[in-house]
Structures are given as C-alpha cells and as structure tokens.
Amino acid sequence: MQALLSTPSTLNCRGQIVSLKKPVVMGILNITPDSFHAGSRFEDPDRIRQQAQQMLAEGATFLDIGGYSTRPGAAEVSEAEEVRRVVLAIDTILKAFPKALISVDTFRSGVARRAVEAGAVMVNDVSGGLLDQAMFTTVAELNVPYVLMHMRGTPQTMGSMNQYQNLLTEVIDELAQRVHLARQAGIKDIILDPGFGFAKNADQNYQLLAQVEALQIFQLPLLIGLSRKSMIWKKLGISPAEALNGTTVLNTIALQKGAKILRVHDVREACEVIQIMEWMQKA
Structure with a gap:
C-alpha cells in the first residue's frame, strides 16, 4: 500500500523515462525580448544553440522554452508569434542535440500542440489550465508530462490578485481543484509548481517557501x-544579474523541502547544490 501511495519517481517523456529519485535541473531559455532577466533572453538561432549546449553540458535534464514573457505586467504576444518563437528554438536545439528533453512554457493549448509536434516532451503551464479551457484535454491527447502551476488572473493582472486569508490553505485548495480536473481530462504525469511570484508578493513567497513541503500531500513531484x-x-536592493547567490540559498531550502525539479537560469550552480545536498544526505 505504501508503494502505491508514494510520489511518482519517474516521468514518461514520450517514451523516454526520466528518474526523479535524485532531483534534476530544468534550464530556462526564453525566446523573448522582455523576460525580466536579460541573461535568459535568446532570439538568434546561434545563441539559442550555444546556450542549449552550455546548459546540457552543465547538467540540465530539461530545457524550458518560453516564447511569452510572464513577468508581472508583461506585454501581450500573439499566438502566431509565440508559436514561431518556440518552434524556431525547438527545431534549432533538436537539430544540434537530438536527445535533448524540451519543455514548452506556455498557457496556450495551440502553442503546446505545435511545440510537442516539433519535438517538445513536456508542457509547463503557468496558469494551471485557467487561461485556456482546452489545455487539459490537449495535454492528455498529447500524452506528455504537465507542469501545473498555481496562479490567479493573467500575467497582466496577477499582481493585484494576491489577497489571501490563509495563503497555504488557499494555494492547496486551488491546486487541488486544478489537479482534479487535469486527472479527469486524462493527464497521467502531473508536476506541481507553487507559482512563486505569481499572484504572490515577496513576503508571501517566503511564507509559501517556508511551508512548501505541505504540497507533498498531493504525492506529486x-x-x-x-x-x-x-x-x-x-x-536585497540589487539587480536580477546579482541574484545568483540568493537563488542558490533558496534552491537549497527548496531541496530540503522536497523539490524534485529546480527551474533555473544557472544550471551548473543548481547541479552543484543538488550534488552537495546528496553528499550531505549520505554523510
């Protein structure tokens, strides 16, 4: 019975089985001109290829391709333009690295479909299916793992939707509703993302991280x-470019609280955190 109730330790990525017994790293590759961290923006095929090569060499298990910036107040991007951006990146990467495991970061089912047809093996949806009613059925049909994130509103409005009576309870309740619907639609592999920064202010982000192990109640990665x-x-009163040290601290805490996938801009440093944590557990 215990084995049946445990959190899944593998993901089926279109026939490629990925183990999560040891945490893995997802490298961020934004095909946008306006993502909040300038170091993650890549639009030229040569730069996309170079960045993918570096991230894979440094130990990334997944590359997360996004064609629509979801930072607070981000500008709208047409679906056609988003498709163009992500398909360009997927084609570029898979021509150079055919075994690369690519996740598409989108809340549009049409973009998800085109990306998977181009070779993506995972859909990472910041809206948890709230912004496209066809997302769950599309992902179920595509039969790929699905990252279901907690968010309220849209990238343009989420900043004003961070009123909670009890942050953790409401996040769990809202995720539970979305997980239920995703399961009903037929999605098999679900990964949960608490959605740090999405309809949550800075203090709420720290409050959520301090209690994030409670999400293990879902028994999902x-x-x-x-x-x-x-x-x-x-x-800290610094810039995003200076925030690597703080990121490493928070990634360490996240691993202590049960994170199985770290989504990062800096792959080598995240892989080092995972390795050091593993050594500590064996000590």
Missing part, C-alpha cells in the same frame, strides 16, 4: 522556480 526572482533582488 514538485517543481520549484525561484531563480533570480524579485523576491531575492528587490529585497
């Missing part, structure tokens, strides 16, 4: 994305 976020650099 946790993806944690804290890399260079404003909860670090605004609090």
Whole structure:
C-alpha cells in the first residue's frame, strides 16, 4: 500500500523515462525580448544553440522554452508569434542535440500542440489550465508530462490578485481543484509548481517557501522556480544579474523541502547544490 501511495519517481517523456529519485535541473531559455532577466533572453538561432549546449553540458535534464514573457505586467504576444518563437528554438536545439528533453512554457493549448509536434516532451503551464479551457484535454491527447502551476488572473493582472486569508490553505485548495480536473481530462504525469511570484508578493513567497513541503500531500513531484526572482533582488536592493547567490540559498531550502525539479537560469550552480545536498544526505 505504501508503494502505491508514494510520489511518482519517474516521468514518461514520450517514451523516454526520466528518474526523479535524485532531483534534476530544468534550464530556462526564453525566446523573448522582455523576460525580466536579460541573461535568459535568446532570439538568434546561434545563441539559442550555444546556450542549449552550455546548459546540457552543465547538467540540465530539461530545457524550458518560453516564447511569452510572464513577468508581472508583461506585454501581450500573439499566438502566431509565440508559436514561431518556440518552434524556431525547438527545431534549432533538436537539430544540434537530438536527445535533448524540451519543455514548452506556455498557457496556450495551440502553442503546446505545435511545440510537442516539433519535438517538445513536456508542457509547463503557468496558469494551471485557467487561461485556456482546452489545455487539459490537449495535454492528455498529447500524452506528455504537465507542469501545473498555481496562479490567479493573467500575467497582466496577477499582481493585484494576491489577497489571501490563509495563503497555504488557499494555494492547496486551488491546486487541488486544478489537479482534479487535469486527472479527469486524462493527464497521467502531473508536476506541481507553487507559482512563486505569481499572484504572490515577496513576503508571501517566503511564507509559501517556508511551508512548501505541505504540497507533498498531493504525492506529486514538485517543481520549484525561484531563480533570480524579485523576491531575492528587490529585497536585497540589487539587480536580477546579482541574484545568483540568493537563488542558490533558496534552491537549497527548496531541496530540503522536497523539490524534485529546480527551474533555473544557472544550471551548473543548481547541479552543484543538488550534488552537495546528496553528499550531505549520505554523510
């Protein structure tokens, strides 16, 4: 019975089985001109290829391709333009690295479909299916793992939707509703993302991280994305470019609380955190 109730330790990525017994790293590759961290923006195919090569060499298990910036107040991007950006990146990467495991960061089912047809093996949806009613059925049909994130509103409005009576309870309740619907639609592999920075202010982000192990009640793998976020650099009075040290601290805490996937801009440093944590557990 215990084995049946345990958190899944593998993901089926279109026939490629990925183990999560040891945490893994997802490298962020934004095909946008306006993502909050300038060091993560890549639009030229040569630069996309170079960055993918570096991230894979440094130990990334997944590359997360995004064609629509979801930072607070981000500008709208047409679906056609988002498709163009992500398909360009996927084609570029897979021509050079055919075994690369690519996740598409999108809340649009049409973009998810085109990306998977181009070779992506995972859908990472910041809206948890709230912004496209066809997302769950599309992902179920595509039969790929799905990252279900907690968010309220849209990238343009989420900053004003951070009123909670009890942050942890409401995040769990809202995630539970979305997980239920995703399961009903037929999605098999679900990964949960608490959504740091999405409809949550800096203090709420720290409050959520302090209690994030409570999400293990879902018995689903946790993806944690804290890399260079404003909860670090605004609090410290620095820039996103200076927020690597703070990111490493928060990634360490996230691993202690059960994170299975770290979504980061800086792959080598995240892999080092995972390795050091493993040595500590064996000590």
